[in-house]
Amino acid sequence: MATVTVTIDNRQIEVEQGITILEAAKKIGLKIPTLCHMREINEIGSCRICIVEVQGARTLQAACVTPVYDGMVVRTNTETVRQSRKMLLELILSTHPAECLTCLRNTNCELQTLAKSFGIDEIRFKRVTGKMVKEDSIDRSSPSLVRDPRKCVLCGRCVAVCEKVQGVKAIGSVNRGFDTVVAPPFDLELGDTNCVNCGQCALVCPTGAITEKDDTAEVWAALSDPTKHVVVQTAPAVRVAIAEEFGMEPGTLGTGKMVAALRILGFDKVFDTDFAADLTIMEEGNELLQRLESKQNLPLITSCSPGWIKYVEHFYPELISNLSTCKSPQQMLGALIKTYYAEKENIDPKDIVSVSIMPCTAKKFESARDEMNASGYQDVDYVLTTREFARMCKAAGIDWDNLPEEEFDTPLGISTGAGVIFGTTGGVMEAALRTAYELVTKEELDSLEFTAVRGLEGVKEAEIEMNSVKLKVAVVHSLKNAKIVMDKVKEGTADYAFIEVMACPGGCIGGGGQPIPTDLNVRMKRVAGIYQADEQLPIRKSHENPAIQALYEEYLGEPLSEKSHQLLHTEYVERDLFTNAPAKKEEKTAI
Amino acid sequence: MAGTTCTCNCSVSNLTGEAKIEHLLELYKGNPSALIVVLSAIQTELGYLPKDWMVRVAEELNMPLTDVYGAATFYAAFSMQPKGKYTINLCVGTACYVKGAPEVQAAIEKELGIKPGETTEDRKFSFNLVHCIGACGIAPVMTINGDVCPKVTKDTVAEILSKYE
Ligand code: SF4
Ligand code: SF4
Ligand code: SF4
Ligand code: FES
Numbered sequence: 001m002a003t004v005t006v007t008i009d010n011r012q013i014e015v016e017q018g019i020t021i022l023e024a025a026k027k028i029g030l031k032i033p034t035l036c037h038m039r040e041i042n043e044i045g046s047c048r049i050c051i052v053e054v055q056g057a058r059t060l061q062a063a064c065v066t067p068v069y070d071g072m073v074v075r076t077n078t079e080t081v082r083q084s085r086k087m088l089l090e091l092i093l094s095t096h097p098a099e100c101l102t103c104l105r106n107t108n109c110e111l112q113t114l115a116k117s118f119g120i121d122e123i124r125f126k127r128v129t130g131k132m133v134k135e136d137s138i139d140r141s142s143p144s145l146v147r148d149p150r151k152c153v154l155c156g157r158c159v160a161v162c163e164k165v166q167g168v169k170a171i172g173s174v175n176r177g178f179d180t181v182v183a184p185p186f187d188l189e190l191g192d193t194n195c196v197n198c199g200q201c202a203l204v205c206p207t208g209a210i211t212e213k214d215d216t217a218e219v220w221a222a223l224s225d226p227t228k229h230v231v232v233q234t235a236p237a238v239r240v241a242i243a244e245e246f247g248m249e250p251g252t253l254g255t256g257k258m259v260a261a262l263r264i265l266g267f268d269k270v271f272d273t274d275f276a277a278d279l280t281i282m283e284e285g286n287e288l289l290q291r292l293e294s295k296q297n298l299p300l301i302t303s304c305s306p307g308w309i310k311y312v313e314h315f316y317p318e319l320i321s322n323l324s325t326c327k328s329p330q331q332m333l334g335a336l337i338k339t340y341y342a343e344k345e346n347i348d349p350k351d352i353v354s355v356s357i358m359p360c361t362a363k364k365f366e367s368a369r370d371e372m373n374a375s376g377y378q379d380v381d382y383v384l385t386t387r388e389f390a391r392m393c394k395a396a397g398i399d400w401d402n403l404p405e406e407e408f409d410t411p412l413g414i415s416t417g418a419g420v421i422f423g424t425t426g427g428v429m430e431a432a433l434r435t436a437y438e439l440v441t442k443e444e445l446d447s448l449e450f451t452a453v454r455g456l457e458g459v460k461e462a463e464i465e466m467n468s469v470k471l472k473v474a475v476v477h478s479l480k481n482a483k484i485v486m487d488k489v490k491e492g493t494a495d496y497a498f499i500e501v502m503a504c505p506g507g508c509i510g511g512g513g514q515p516i517p518t519d520l521n522v523r524m525k526r527v528a529g530i531y532q533a534d535e536q537l538p539i540r541k542s543h544e545n546p547a548i549q550a551l552y553e554e555y556l557g558e559p560l561s562e563k564s565h566q567l568l569h570t571e572y573v574e575r576d577l578f579t580n581a582p583a584k585k586e587e588k589t590a591i
Numbered sequence: 592m593a594g595t596t597c598t599c600n601c602s603v604s605n606l607t608g609e610a611k612i613e614h615l616l617e618l619y620k621g622n623p624s625a626l627i628v629v630l631s632a633i634q635t636e637l638g639y640l641p642k643d644w645m646v647r648v649a650e651e652l653n654m655p656l657t658d659v660y661g662a663a664t665f666y667a668a669f670s671m672q673p674k675g676k677y678t679i680n681l682c683v684g685t686a687c688y689v690k691g692a693p694e695v696q697a698a699i700e701k702e703l704g705i706k707p708g709e710t711t712e713d714r715k716f717s718f719n720l721v722h723c724i725g726a727c728g729i730a731p732v733m734t735i736n737g738d739v740c741p742k743v744t745k746d747t748v749a750e751i752l753s754k755y756e
Contacts, residue, residue, distance in 0.1 A: 163655070172657030175664045185660035186642060578646060578656040 141191030199361030199512015236423030256405025274419030385513025684723030
């Protein structure tokens, strides 16, 4: 590895050739401020907050995009640098509405942090905005996200993520110069576009310009309505992230405290989406075996990630028949709460308010889909992200450190290690293999860990032998990676039997509703938390979950029964390539 | 406009209008780097970039609609608005402004029901504001397809416009 010697703020260091000043500075403990920069994803050097002095250069250089060279002399903290950065920030702030107190990103906003650390005590310029930004231009059309272009600093991070990580590009840069905005094309609002609601844009936005749609008010209202029986379920990935909102390390397992907090908030029953994850394995595992037998609609592709589902509906409608017909665990549990549970407890389903706590903004969209009312009512009434749940806890004065650890309610709170690993990329596959292997071979697995499908590599492959039949599987996360594999499936050059897709990088632990920041390092720690939870559980295979066995005995009969189909399976719609509308069927004008 | 020539040695130069656009879309199918060439051709052939055509471009070149729209709104040479048969340029330079251009502007907006930068639905008139055209002596002044209309007032607007069929 070739190295160069550079001097940064009078300190000489030897660093790898080709790295940027920003990276070199990190090595001597200097964090040069940035705004637009995202490593490997958005390296466009547009905001210039990171400017530094380079000896011999005529102008200040952007540290995030300027590579070091041998003998380079850099000063990151001169009066010129400080004043210039401050001026740049003041210019950004002069277009910005100072609404911190009423902003979802208050106290967790990069712009606010910069203003604080630069000691901004007044904004010398009168507020001006480009002609495309209007005071009433807040876009609330999406069921998942809210866009407030007034708060946008045009850093381009959301656009880069949407394009390079998700391969969607529902939003982009429109117009030029001072009138530039980041927006969907034409006069479309986000909810009218092919946006898949993954929320990765909200996760990387440094400000409150794209946020989750907040549904806490509706949930508070339900909780204070004495005529309602309010039930909640929590997704696997929430338990390894929620503690971060209270200052704990990413990946800290917060299951017991989370359950206690939900009871304090006033939920009548606290159920676990992991239960439904086990149920998904029973249904989907059998679906796989059935398709393998009939050799139809292979590869089978997982369907628990609603962002992924919408992506297929827009971009790969020809692969809809490959999708598992299984609803996502959230929707399976939603359907069961207002049928099985309601009947068992003798509660009228119309009095049940079903809430779910999800790492995901796309789940908000999913719960509102027309198909999701198997109980005769909307199966899941409200979906809150991990961030919204944390806000409710804070509003209720919940002192995380001193919470007791409590257990989920039975029976819909009983789950296995296979259920909990649904929260990470590779988890659905591993859970399915644990069960499929034992169902097919009638032998017990020696080792439950299918390590080939673990980890954060973009596309993972594995081959499993069951009764001397070799099964090739693939696991992908982030939609850009899914595209690579789907193109192969379309061309017929992939020989997979089963493919797991999760829309978000890292899977649900990296979902668009998770605590901010969610970066690679945080993702890895949450993944570790998930596998730790798996190891701690007494039962680690879905088919051994006693509550699932009872559910089949008492209610569903067997996997893929008529009742299962009615409650737990669904169908999908073909959508237009660029808009949310159903696909137009008429022939295109001939060329 | 530059960049609209075809490189496939066909007789595209003989093609005009939508036929030419269709030909280019066929030629550059799946090739996003041809975006500007295709958009330029549409602008030249149709006078503006209709929405449906932008969607077609995105589909045929296999690229996000956001990128097509982004380019369409970025370059000044592209217009999103169809051009009217007649283009009204009203001067709002200092001399015209003080002599009453704002009232004339209001009168035009009222008469045609459009704002500067827009075109009437029947595509008869496009309306723009321009800065000093060097005819301050006859302010306020406007031009319609190059015809100079001197000393316009809010009361003569309707009459002037009625002459254009
Ligand atoms: S985006 Fe940040 S700076 Fe802007 S109002 Fe919200 S918290 Fe304040
Ligand atoms: S939610 Fe996902 S698809 Fe939609 S704009 Fe954001 S990143 Fe793009
Ligand atoms: S919406 Fe957020 S991430 Fe996107 S450009 Fe604006 S400030 Fe940056
Ligand atoms: S962070 Fe370097 S230019 Fe924006």
